[in-house]
Amino acid sequence: MCGIVGYTGPKDCVSILVEGLRKLEYRGYDSAGIAVIDENTGKIEVRRCQGKISKLSELLEKSPVSAKVGIGHTRWATHGKPSEENAHPHKAGNVAVVHNGIIENYLVLKESLEAEGRVFCSQTDTEVAAHLVNHYLDKGCEYIEAILKSLRDIEGAFAFVFINEQYPDLLVAARKESPLLFGLGGDSKEYFVASDVPAILSHTRKVIFLDDGEIAVVNADGYKVLDFSGNEVTKQVTHIDWSPVMAEKSGYKHFMLKEIFEQPRAVVDTFRTRVEPETGEINLSETGISEDLLKSIDKIVIVACGTSYHAALVGKFMIEEMARLPVEVDLASEFKYRDPIVNDRTLLILISQSGETADTLAALKEGKAKGAHCFSIVNVVGSSLVRQSDGVLYTHAGPEISVASTKAFTTQITALYLFSLHLATVLGRISEKDARKLVDDLVHLRGKMEQALKQDGVIQGIAKDYMHANDFLYLGRGINYPIALEGALKLKEISYIHAEGYPAGEMKHGPIALIDENIPVVVLITRNETYDKIMNNIEEVKARSGKVIAVAEKPDDDLLKKADAVIEIPSTNKFLMPIVSAIPMQLLAYHIAVLRGTDVDQPRNLAKSVTVE
Numbered sequence: 001m002c003g004i005v006g007y008t009g010p011k012d013c014v015s016i017l018v019e020g021l022r023k024l025e026y027r028g029y030d031s032a033g034i035a036v037i038d039e040n041t042g043k044i045e046v047r048r049c050q051g052k053i054s055k056l057s058e059l060l061e062k063s064p065v066s067a068k069v070g071i072g073h074t075r076w077a078t079h080g081k082p083s084e085e086n087a088h089p090h091k092a093g094n095v096a097v098v099h100n101g102i103i104e105n106y107l108v109l110k111e112s113l114e115a116e117g118r119v120f121c122s123q124t125d126t127e128v129a130a131h132l133v134n135h136y137l138d139k140g141c142e143y144i145e146a147i148l149k150s151l152r153d154i155e156g157a158f159a160f161v162f163i164n165e166q167y168p169d170l171l172v173a174a175r176k177e178s179p180l181l182f183g184l185g186g187d188s189k190e191y192f193v194a195s196d197v198p199a200i201l202s203h204t205r206k207v208i209f210l211d212d213g214e215i216a217v218v219n220a221d222g223y224k225v226l227d228f229s230g231n232e233v234t235k236q237v238t239h240i241d242w243s244p245v246m247a248e249k250s251g252y253k254h255f256m257l258k259e260i261f262e263q264p265r266a267v268v269d270t271f272r273t274r275v276e277p278e279t280g281e282i283n284l285s286e287t288g289i290s291e292d293l294l295k296s297i298d299k300i301v302i303v304a305c306g307t308s309y310h311a312a313l314v315g316k317f318m319i320e321e322m323a324r325l326p327v328e329v330d331l332a333s334e335f336k337y338r339d340p341i342v343n344d345r346t347l348l349i350l351i352s353q354s355g356e357t358a359d360t361l362a363a364l365k366e367g368k369a370k371g372a373h374c375f376s377i378v379n380v381v382g383s384s385l386v387r388q389s390d391g392v393l394y395t396h397a398g399p400e401i402s403v404a405s406t407k408a409f410t411t412q413i414t415a416l417y418l419f420s421l422h423l424a425t426v427l428g429r430i431s432e433k434d435a436r437k438l439v440d441d442l443v444h445l446r447g448k449m450e451q452a453l454k455q456d457g458v459i460q461g462i463a464k465d466y467m468h469a470n471d472f473l474y475l476g477r478g479i480n481y482p483i484a485l486e487g488a489l490k491l492k493e494i495s496y497i498h499a500e501g502y503p504a505g506e507m508k509h510g511p512i513a514l515i516d517e518n519i520p521v522v523v524l525i526t527r528n529e530t531y532d533k534i535m536n537n538i539e540e541v542k543a544r545s546g547k548v549i550a551v552a553e554k555p556d557d558d559l560l561k562k563a564d565a566v567i568e569i570p571s572t573n574k575f576l577m578p579i580v581s582a583i584p585m586q587l588l589a590y591h592i593a594v595l596r597g598t599d600v601d602q603p604r605n606l607a608k609s610v611t612v613e
Contacts (some may be wrong), residue, residue, distance in 0.1 A: 002088070002100040003074040004180065005199050006161045006171045008219055009190025010585040014065060017072035020192070020199035021053050023401075025074050025602060030082035032056040035089035035096035036070030037168045044096050044165055048087035052602075062271060069169050071161045071193075083351050086122045092130035093137070094165040099126040099312045100195055101158035101178040109153065125259045127210035129160055143390040144226075147172055151215070151228050157358060161193050167219075174215040174437035179356040179384060182216050182223070183207045184237065190219045192564060196354075197240050197380070198399050205240045209382040211246035240384045256402035256494070256598045260586050264449040266407040267579065269396040270414040277443050280435030288391030289375050291349075294426045295327040297347045297373070300327045303335050303363040304351035307489065308412060312351055313482035315416035322424040322575075332359035336366035336371070349419075352376070353400060353402075353408035355383025364388055379408055393419060400603045405492045406586050408448075409486065410579045417442065417575055441573045445580075451570040452583040460583055462549060462565045466520045472499040473546075474585075483524055483578050487585030494593040494603050504537045505528075517545040522588070523563075526553040526577050538562050551584050 003024025007013040010381060016200045017034045033048025033056065045065045047053045052076060073088035089096045106125035113131045114120065120127055132153060138144035143164055151160075157177035164170065173180055173193045183192040183204040191217070192200040197207065210216060213228045225233045252258035274283050300319060302312040309331055314328040332350075342348060348367035352360045352574065355378040364374050364385065376389040379397045386392045391519070395411035421438055424430040430438075466472075472491055476484035485501035492499050502511050504523070515521065525534050535558070541548055542562055550563035553571050567584045571577075593600050 002098075002194065002195070003199070004098050004100055004159060004161055004195045005072040006070070006098075006173065006182075006193030007190070008069040008161075008169050008171050009185060010068065011190065013067050013070040014060060014252055016192075016203070017070050017515075018053065018060065018247070019195060021056070021072045023198040023201075024195055024354060025053055027083075030075045030088035031084070032072070032074045032440055033087045033089055034070055034072040035091065035098075036065055036067030037163060037165060038065055039067050041166060042168060042588045044091055044094070044163065046089055046096065048084060048086050048089065050082050050087060069163060069171065071096065071098045071163055071171070075550070081123070086124050088124075088126060090122060090124065090127040092118070092127065093134040094138075095130050095133050095162055097126065097130045097133075097160055097162050099129060099158060099160050099181075101137070101176075102156045103154050103158060104156035105154070129154065129158075131351050134405070142443055142533070143167055144172065144215075147174065147215065148226075148228060149159075150231055151176070154400060159162045169219045171218045171300060172215060173210065173218070175210045176212050177358065177361065177384075179354070181207045181209045181382075182218060184223075186396055186506060187444055189220045189222075191223060193218070198401065200416055201240065206237050207382075208235045208237055209387070211387060212384070240381065254402065254590075256404055256406060256600050259400055259402055259407045260583065260590065261453060263407045263410050263583065264446040264453070264508040266395075266397040266411050267414045267449065268446050269398075270411045271442055272396075273417055274418055275439050275442060277436070277439050278417055280425075280432055280439045280562075281435075282425065282439070284393065284418065284422050287375065287393045289373075291426045293373060294347070294423055295346060298345045299342075300349060301330060301340065301342055301367070302327060302349045302351065303330045303332045303360060303367075305332045305357055307409045308351040308353065308357075308360075310482045310489070311409055311412035312349075312415065312487070314413050314479060315420065317479040318420035318575050319423065322420045322430060323427055324429050325423070325427070327599070330363070332357065332363040335359075335363040337353050340366065340370070342367055342370045342372040343582075344373070344554065346372040348372040348388065349372045350374060350385060351378075352383075352385050353405055353412075355380045355385035359374055360390070361385060377412055377419075379411070389454070398537065401604055403575075404490055404600070410582055413579050413582075414442075420575075438573065438575070442574055445572060445576055448570045448572050448576075448580050449583060452580050453587075454585055455567050455569070455584055458567060460589045460591045462567070463588060463595055465565065466547070466549070467592050467595040469520050470498065470519065471514070471519050472497060473507075473514065473519055474499060474501040474519060474522045475504040475507060475534070475537060476501070477504045477530040478522040478528065479574060479578055480526060480581055483581045483585060484522070486582060487589070490586055490589035491592065492532045494501045494589055494600050495591070495596050495598055507537055507540065512515055512540065512544070515541055515544040516545040517547070520547045522549045522551065522585070524551050524581055525555075525559065525573070526576050526581070527571065531550055535559070549588075551581055562598075
C-alpha cells in the first residue's frame, strides 16, 4: 500500500524525496514524512505530518533541513490510525526506517522489546523494526548483520529502507512480498530507492528490482545485493522505457481523465507487433507459454482482484466461446482458502496492473504448489508477479497513476482477446477467415474507442442530472455483465455513491424491489442475441418509475422513447464491445465524482496497489 522513496548521492535529497512521494501518493495519502541525516550535525532529522504531501511540503518550508541521504514515506494506514505519531519514518537510537506491508508478529516482538526497556512512541507495527535493529546493534552485531537478523525475526510481508547516523551515506533496502526497487544514477554516483518506477523516472531509467528475501546495500561507492542469509546475489539492470511525461497529467484536470482518454493509444500498444491482419495470426511467442503447453491443458482458471477480476470475467466469455475450453474465474483473496482443484493440466492466468497485488501473488504460489502452469497479464515490467510466473503478457498501458483503474482494465481485456484468439488458433477451434475478421476488428478498435470518447459532453450533462442520487443500479447481459459490475465499482470508488452491478436477468430475483423514481438504472444494451431480453428489463424498470440511462449500440426509436437518457456507442464484434462499453461507464463515474467534489485520483480509504492481505 504505502509509498517509499530513498536517496543517497551528491545532491540535496529533500526535494528529491518530496518529488518522489508526490509520484507515489496514489499508494497512500493518510500521512507523509521524511528522515534525513543532516549534513551539518550528522544526526537524523525527521519531518512528518498527517495528511497529504502538500502538508509535508508546508512543514518543510517552516522547518527546513539539508542532507545528502534520506528516506521518505507516504502512508496508507494498517496498524494505528492516521496521525503524526503514526506517520513514517520511525526512529529508534541511531536508526530510522520506512516500511510498506504488515509485520504479522509485531505484538510478540514489541512485548519482548518493551521488556528490555525500549520505549515505543506509536501504535504502528513499523516501529518494531527500528527497535529490533537497535536490539541487535546493542548486542554487538555489525549494522548489516543486525538488519539481517531483524529481518529473519519478522513475519509477514514487508519492504523496508533503513538509514543510520553512524553510516551517513548508506541506504539499506529489504523486501519480502512487497515491491521495492532501486535506481542507478549517472556518473555522479547517486542511487534511488522506491516502491514503484514513477517515483524515480525523472532521474533514471536504469533500475534493479529486488526479489523476495533480498536486501540492497547502497552508497556512493556502489551497491551490492544480498539474500537474507548474507550471500551476495547477482542482479540484472532493467531499462524502463516509460518517459517521465507519461506520468504527468498532460493538461488534464485529473490523472483519471487523462488515462481514460489514453485508452485508444494504450489498447493499440497492447496489440501492436502481436497481430498479423492479413493472416489473422497472433504472435505471443514472447510470453514464454508454448503451443505444446496450450495443447496439454484441459482447464483454465483466471484469478484477479477488483477491476482486474471484472476483466477476468470478460475473458471467461472470450476463451470459452473462441477456444471451447472451460474457464473458472476466482477472486484472488478467496482462491487459496478454498483448496482449489488445479493440477499440471491447468493453466492459471493471473491478472494485475501492478504485478504486486498480495492476494494475487498468494494465488500464484498456491497454484504453483499444486502443479498448475502460471501465466500472468501485467502492466508493470519486472514486477513480482512477472518474475514468479512461467510466462507473461505485458499490457504496455504505461503508468496508471489514478487509483481508479481505467486503461489497465481495457488493456487487460485486449490482452485476453489476444490470448483467446491465439488459443483458439492453436487448438484448431477457429477458421482462418474468422480469425482474420477478429484481428481486423481489433485493428479498427481505436477508432471505435475514440468515437465513444466523443460522447463526453453528453455524459457530462447526464452526470449533472443524476449527481444527487444516493443509489445506482447497473445492468448488463452476457459478456457485458462484467461491465455493469465495473461501472458500479467505478462509481462507488470515486463518488462514494452506493451502486450495484447485476446480470440483467437477475433483476427480478431481488434488486427489482429497490427500484423507484429515486434510483437511476444504467443499462448496457448491445445488438446481440439478448437485445429483446434487456429491452424487457427496461420495461420492468420503467413500470416501477425507475430512471433509465441506456448505454446503447444503435439505439432505435423504441429505446429512445423508453430511456430517460441515452449514451450511444459504436458497433464492433461482441468480444470487443466490453472495451467500448467501459468508456462511458468510466466517464459517467468521473463526471459525477467531480460534480460532487470528491478527490477523483485519490479516493478515500483506497490505494493503487493492494500489497497487503
